[in-house]
Amino acid sequence: MKIFAAVAFVLFALPAFSQSRPAERPHILGIDHVSFYTTSPDGVKKLYSDLLGFVTATPVEPGGLQRFMIGTQWVGYSAAPDSKATDRMDHVAFATDNIVALRRYLTEKGFKPSQIQGRSDHSLSFALDDPEGHRIEFVERAKSGELPSAATAVSRHMIHTGFVVYHRDAEDHFYRDLLGFRLYWHGADKPGTTDDWVAMQVPDGTDWLEYMLNQPEHMDLQLTGVMNHISVGVADMKKAQSVMESHGWKPHGDEAAEIGKDGKWQLDVFDPDLSRVELMEFKPTQKPCCNDFTGPHPAE
Numbered sequence: 001m002k003i004f005a006a007v008a009f010v011l012f013a014l015p016a017f018s019q020s021r022p023a024e025r026p027h028i029l030g031i032d033h034v035s036f037y038t039t040s041p042d043g044v045k046k047l048y049s050d051l052l053g054f055v056t057a058t059p060v061e062p063g064g065l066q067r068f069m070i071g072t073q074w075v076g077y078s079a080a081p082d083s084k085a086t087d088r089m090d091h092v093a094f095a096t097d098n099i100v101a102l103r104r105y106l107t108e109k110g111f112k113p114s115q116i117q118g119r120s121d122h123s124l125s126f127a128l129d130d131p132e133g134h135r136i137e138f139v140e141r142a143k144s145g146e147l148p149s150a151a152t153a154v155s156r157h158m159i160h161t162g163f164v165v166y167h168r169d170a171e172d173h174f175y176r177d178l179l180g181f182r183l184y185w186h187g188a189d190k191p192g193t194t195d196d197w198v199a200m201q202v203p204d205g206t207d208w209l210e211y212m213l214n215q216p217e218h219m220d221l222q223l224t225g226v227m228n229h230i231s232v233g234v235a236d237m238k239k240a241q242s243v244m245e246s247h248g249w250k251p252h253g254d255e256a257a258e259i260g261k262d263g264k265w266q267l268d269v270f271d272p273d274l275s276r277v278e279l280m281e282f283k284p285t286q287k288p289c290c291n292d293f294t295g296p297h298p299a300e
Contacts, residue, residue, distance in 0.1 A: 025105045026098035028179060030207035031073055032139040034161050034230050035090040036275050037080035041065050043272030044077050051247050051269070052232075052277070053153040060119045070232055071156035072141075080273070086221045088273045089228035091127065092161050092209070093137035094202060099124045102138055109178055131170035134163055152247070154240045154279065155232035159298040160199065162210030163228045164219070168198065171211060175200050184208050187261045187290035197261075206298040225274035233282045233298050237265035240279055244269075261289040 038044050044066055048054045054068040059076060066077040078090065096102045103113050103126050113128040122142035130136050165171050175181040180203035186195045198211040212227040219227070234240040237257050241249075249269075251257070257267040263284030269277050283297045 024101070025178075025180060025203075026096055026101045027204040028102075028138075028181075028202045029095040029097065030202055030205035031158050031161055032093040032095040032137070032141070033074045033076060034092050034158070035061065035064075035076040035078065036271070036273075037085075037088045037090055038065070038077045038271065038273055039080045039083050040272035041077065041079075047269065047271050047277070048075065051244055051249050052155075053150050053243065053247065055150050055153070058120070060121045060123070070153070070158045073158045075158070075230060086219060086224045087228060088221075088225060088275045089134075089163060091135035091137055092163070093125065093139050096138050096140055099126065099138060099140035106178075131174050132165060132167060152243060154243050155234055156300060157233045157298060158207070158230055159233035159280065159282070160208045160210050160231045161229065162197075162212050162231070164215050164224070165198075165211040165213055166215075166217075168211060168213065175209060179203065181209065182295060184295040185262055185288065185291060185293050187288060189261065191290075199262075201295045206296050208295075222274050225270065226268075226276050229276035229278055231266075231278040231280045233300070234279050235282060235300060237267060237279065237281055241267065259286060262293075263288045 045056070048066075048068040049056055054070055054075075057067045057069050057074065059065060059067045061076060061078070063078040064076050065079060068075045080088065099116055103116060106113050106128065111128050113126045116124050116126045118124055123139050125137050125139040127135060127137045181200040182203060184199040184201040186198040188194060188196045194214065196213050198213065199208045200211065201208040215223070215227060241257060249255075255267065255269050257265055260266045260280075263286040265281040265285060267279040269279070271277065282299055284293070
C-alpha cells in the first residue's frame with residue numbers, strides 16, 4: 001500500500017514539476033530573411049532580379065512590396081515610411097525549429113516578444129527588440145519547400161547580415177549568453193586597435209550576425225547603408241562576377257572585388273537607397289589580418 005501511494009504521488013507530481021522547469025532554448029538554425037525599406041521598388045528589382053538573378057516571390061509580410069529568394073532564404077522590401085530617415089533596415093529574422101518553445105524561453109528571460117503570428121506561406125513568427133533596439137524576428141518555417149533559385153542566381157545562401165552596434169556587452173549578453181551565438185571571427189581595420197567587426201554565428205548553423213562597431217552616433221544614408229547590410233555567399237568570386245557581367249554589370253566606384261581583412265574575396269553592390277549587398281566567398285584565400293576563424297565556414 002505504501003509503495004502504491006508513493007508511485008501515485010510521483011505520477012501526480014510529474015506534470016507540476018515539468019511545468020515549473022525552466023524552458024530550454026530550442027535550435028536557432030540560421031538567417032531566415034532580412035527586410036529593408038526602399039524609396040525605389042523598380043531599382044530594387046533591377047538589382048536583385050535582373051543583376052543578381054534572384055527569383056521573385058509574393059510578399060508574405062504586412063506592407064511588403066517585394067520578396068527575392070536566395071535559396072530558401074529571402075530578402076524583402078517595403079515602402080520607406082520616412083524618405084529622410086537614414087536607416088533603411090527594417091528587421092532581421094532567424095530560423096528556429098520550435099517557435100513556441102523559443103518564445104517561452106525568451107519570456108522567461110524577461111523579454112516581451114510579440115504574439116506568434118501566422119503568414120501566408122504557413123510560417124509562424126514573433127518579434128522583439130534586441131538591447132539596442134534592432135527589430136529581430138524568429139521564424140519557424142512550414143515543412144513545404146520554397147521557390148527554387150534561378151540557374152543564373154549569383155548565390156543560393158545568405159551567409160550573414162550585419163548592423164551597427166554601440167554597446168557590445170549588451171548585445172553579447174543577448175546573442176551570446178541568452179541565445180547561444182558563438183564567435184566566428186573578429187578584427188579591426190587598423191592593427192593594434194579595438195575590434196571593428198565581430199562575427200557571431202548562430203548556435204546551430206554557420207550563418208552569422210556581424211556587429212559593426214566604432215561608428216559615429218549620427219550617420220548619413222550612405223554610411224548606414226554600408227553598415228546595415230546583407231551578405232550572400234559564393235564559391236568563386238570570378239564566376240560570380242562573370243554572372244553579373246552577363247547581366248550587364250561592370251566594376252565601378254566601390255563596386256569592385258577585393259580581399260577583405262578576413263582573407264575572403266568580397267564585392268559590394270548597392271540598392272537605390274544605398275543599402276549594401278556583399279558578395280563573399282565561403283572560405284578565405286589568405287590568412288585573416290587579425291584573428292583566426294573559430295567556427296566552421298558556410299557552404300552552398
